[in-house]
Amino acid sequence: MKPDRKFLRQCACCKEYKDKNELIRITKYNKTGEIILNNNNDVTGRSCYICKNAQCIETALKKKKIELCLKAKTEEKLKEALYTVLKK
Numbered sequence: 001m002k003p004d005r006k007f008l009r010q011c012a013c014c015k016e017y018k019d020k021n022e023l024i025r026i027t028k029y030n031k032t033g034e035i036i037l038n039n040n041n042d043v044t045g046r047s048c049y050i051c052k053n054a055q056c057i058e059t060a061l062k063k064k065k066i067e068l069c070l071k072a073k074t075e076e077k078l079k080e081a082l083y084t085v086l087k088k
């Protein structure tokens with residue numbers, strides 16, 4: 001059975017479809033071009049999603065999946081923010 005994709009988002013790393021709550025939303029803010037974690041959906045811009053697990057986050061960072069997806073450079077600050085999410 002196929003998942004109902006209407007409510008699902010695809011992880012930019014493992015390409016699995018998951019519920020939004022299981023993913024971290026990362027957005028390139030269209031006013032500043034800054035890449036930020038956007039879990040409150042309060043920022044508009046090009047977005048991608050990554051699973052909330054160490055494996056996907058580490059692979060995404062290592063293989064620059066976020067940079068490829070958002071066509072922007074990720075900063076050290078973003079990596080720190082992602083690891084902070086994991087520790088929660």
Ligand SMILES: [Zn+2]
Pocket residue numbers: 011012013014015016050051056
């Ligand atoms: Zn994933």
